[in-house]
Amino acid sequence: MEKDEIIGILGDWNFWEKEIDVGRQREEYLDLCLRFLKPNVVLALTGVRRSGKSYLMRQVARELIAEGKDPKHILIVNFEDRRFAKPSLELLERIYETYLEYFGPSKPFIFLDEIHNVDGWERWVRTLHELGKAKLIVSGSSSKLLSGELATVLTGRHLDVVVFPLDFGEFLEFKNLEIKSGLSVLSKKVEIKHLLREYIEYGGFPEVVQTDEKKQLLLAYFDDILTRDIEKRYKIRKSEALWGLARFYLTNISKPITFNSIRNFIEGSTVTIERFSNYIEEANMVFFLKRFSFSTKEQEKSPRKVYSIDVGLANAVGFRFSENAGRAAENIVAIELKRRCARNPLLEMYYWKDPYGKEVDFVVKDGPKASQLIQVCWDISDPKTKGRELKSLLNASDELKCGNLLVITEDYEGEERAKGRKVTFIPLWKWLLTDQGATLKEKAGAGKKAKKSKK
Secondary structure, eight states, X not given: OOHHHHHHHHHTTSSSSSOOOOOSOOHHHHHHHHHHTSSSSEEEEEOSTTSSHHHHHHHHHHHHHHTTOOGGGEEEEETTOTTSOSOOHHHHHHHHHHHHHHHOOSSOEEEEETGGGSTTHHHHHHHHHHTTOOEEEEEESOTHIIIXXXXXXXXXXXXXXXXXXXXXXXXXXXXXXXXOSXXXXXXXXXXXXXXXXXXHHHOOOHHHHTOSOHHHHHHHHHHHIIIIIIITTTTOOOOHHHHHHHHHHHHSTTOEEOHHHHTTTSOSOHHHHHHHHHHHHHTTSEEEEOBOOSOHHHHHHSOEEEEEXXXXXXXXXXXXXXXXXXXXXXXXXXXXXXXXXXXXTTEEEEEEEOTTSOEEEEEEEETTEEEEEEEEOSOOOSHHHHHHHHHHHHHHXXXXXXXXXXXXXXXXXEEEEETTEEEEEEEHHHXXXXXXXXXXXXXXXXXXXXXXXXO
C-alpha cells in the first residue's frame, strides 16, 4: 500500500483537516478514559461490537484537542476500514512510519481501533510503550483483549475500560428525556415507564436506539459478531453448530444450562459446545453466571445461567419479551449488575440455589462477604408467587448471613418485614436509575462540574 493511499485513508478518521463525527457524548466513560490516560499505561477499551468504543475513542481525541493538543499529534487507525484489506503487523508498522514521515510528532497519542484484527499487535504496542514513543489507546470487541492478549505482555502496565451498550439513564438521554434529580424522576414516571418497555424490547445499542429499523439492525449485529468476531478471528468455516448455539443461548436467557444438556438441542460434542461457548462469551454476545458456593469445585460443576449482553439482541434473534417479561427483566438486571461489577473490581455476582430447588436470582459479593441478595419478580400480585420468592430470599439470607434483601418488580414499591428481616421492593425503572441512593444522571452532572473546575 502506497504512503499517499495510507494518508488518504487515515485522513477520513482523523481531526487533521476537519471535524469528524463523535456521536453523542457518554460522560461517565469519557471522564474515566481521560483519568486513565494520565498514568504511564496503555488504555484498553473492550466491549461488544457496536457498543460505542469507536465513538468513545473519537470523543477522547476531541477532548485532547480541546485541551490544546495539536490534531496532527493524534493518530486514529480504524482496522475495520475495508480499505485495509488484510490488516497485519507489517501494515501497522507501515502506517506508523508513514504517519511519522508526514507529521513527525514527538510522543503522539495513537488510537488503534479494533486492534485484535492484527496478529502480533500486542508486542508492537508493548515495545512502543516501553520505549516511551507514544501514548497508546487500543480497542477490541473481544474480552480476550484484556483477559489474555494484552495482560500477558503488559502485566500491570495497562488500564481497562469495559464499554457496555447504553444503561437506562443513558438511554433516556438519547431519547431526549432529561433527568436532573430524583424529583424529576418521580415527575416523569409515566414517560420513564413507557420508555422502559422500549428499552427492554430493543435494548441499548446506541445506533439501534436512534433508528426506526431496530430489529433489522440487531439481526445485522448478530451476524457481524458471529462472522467477524468469531468465525474470522478463529478461522472457523461456516458452522451450523456455532450459529445454532448462539441462537440457543439468546432464546434461553436467564435459564441455567450445562454443556451436556445442550447436546439435546445442538449437534456436536461437549468439547465443541464448550469451545464455541467460550468464543461466544469472548465476543461479548452473552455472559454466564456461576452458582454461589463456598466450594470452587461445586461452583464449576453447577449449571450456569446465561444472559445476553443486550436484551434487544435476544428479542431480535428468538426470545419474545411480550411472552417472557420476567426473564427479560432479569436479564436487564444482570446486565446492570455486570456493569457495576466492571466499575468496581471488588464486586462479584452469582446466583444462589439450595438442594431443594429454592433459588435467588443474584448474590452480590463485595470482597469476602455477600453484600446484597436480589430477587427479580415482575408480577408480585399473586400471594403464592410472592411467598415463594420471599422464602428463597430468606433461606439464602440465613445461609449467607446477609440481611440486605431486595425484590425488583414491575410496579410494586415498599418495605415489608418477613421473619424479622426487612425486605425492600422497588420497580425496575427506579432501580435502574439509582445507585446507592443517587441518580446516575446526578453523578454524571457532578463529573461535568469537576471537569469544568479543573479547566
